[in-house]
Amino acid sequence: MQTQAVEDYLKTIFEIEHERGSVATTVLAERLGVTPASVTGMVKKLADMHLVDYERYQGVVLTSAGRKIALEVIRHHRLLELYLAEALGVPWDRVHEEADKWEHILSEDLEDRMDALLGFPTTDPHGSPIPSRAGDIASPVQTRLVDLAPGQVAVLVEVSDHDPGLLRHLGEAGLYPATSIRVVARAGGEMTVCAGDRQYVVSDADAAHMFVRDVRSDLAQETA
Numbered sequence: 419m420q421t422q423a424v425e426d427y428l429k430t431i432f433e434i435e436h437e438r439g440s441v442a443t444t445v446l447a448e449r450l451g452v453t454p455a456s457v458t459g460m461v462k463k464l465a466d467m468h469l470v471d472y473e474r475y476q477g478v479v480l481t482s483a484g485r486k487i488a489l490e491v492i493r494h495h496r497l498l499e500l501y502l503a504e505a506l507g508v509p510w511d512r513v514h515e516e517a518d519k520w521e522h523i524l525s526e527d528l529e530d531r532m533d534a535l536l537g538f539p540t541t542d543p544h545g546s547p548i549p550s551r552a553g554d555i556a557s558p559v560q561t562r563l564v565d566l567a568p569g570q571v572a573v574l575v576e577v578s579d580h581d582p583g584l585l586r587h588l589g590e591a592g593l594y595p596a597t598s599i600r601v602v603a604r605a606g607g608e609m610t611v612c613a614g615d616r617q618y619v620v621s622d623a624d625a626a627h628m629f630v631r632d633v634r635s636d637l638a639q640e641t642a
């Protein structure tokens with residue numbers, strides 16, 4: 419029996435493993451908003467179903483069967499987010515909450531139709547990779563905006579989809595994935611970044627949930 423709760427656990431375990439390399443039950447409890455005791459109970463159930471392996475000091479590890487289900491749910495979630503944003507015009511700070519509901523009931527037929535309609539996309543509106551039908555997924559981008567120094571230039575590629583407030587703030591500023599940004603200054607727990615000819619202030623806490631690639635020094639700045 420594959421309930422919605424099972425799918426939510428497997429998806430969340432995969433996401434934490436993808437971000438941190440290992441999955442502690444305390445982190446899982448925090449992310450799911452449940453008590454550590456209920457996580458322990460559910461993890462035992464998942465282990466009985468051969469969907470995870472659990473060693474007290476090593477944390478939770480998905481089995482290949484668990485990983486397959488997790489990637490299928492994540493594929494649904496991310497395709498739905500893109501469909502809601504592109505086809506229905508839902509703002510990017512609201513698609514995550516909607517997709518969390520629909521991801522469990524999306525049929526394979528609708529999944530394929532959405533995929534084709536969207537032109538077989540590889541990333542969702544937040545820049546996260548969409549797993550393929552075969553269950554392959556691109557490696558995560560590891561460099562966080564908060565780790566950059568003034569004078570460095572990079573391309574924003576991904577923003578965590580778990581904080582609608584941050585997404586709203588970035589959306590109002592037009593800071594979407596694929597935007598080139600330059601770090602202008604850092605002080606007092608805030609970063610000033612510029613994109614095009616506009617400047618924005620982002621808190622360090624928010625910048626820890628924004629990921630970048632193609633980091634380099636701004637040569638124009640250096641030779642000036």
Ligand SMILES: [Zn+2]
Nearest residue numbers: 499514517579
């Ligand atoms: Zn999402």
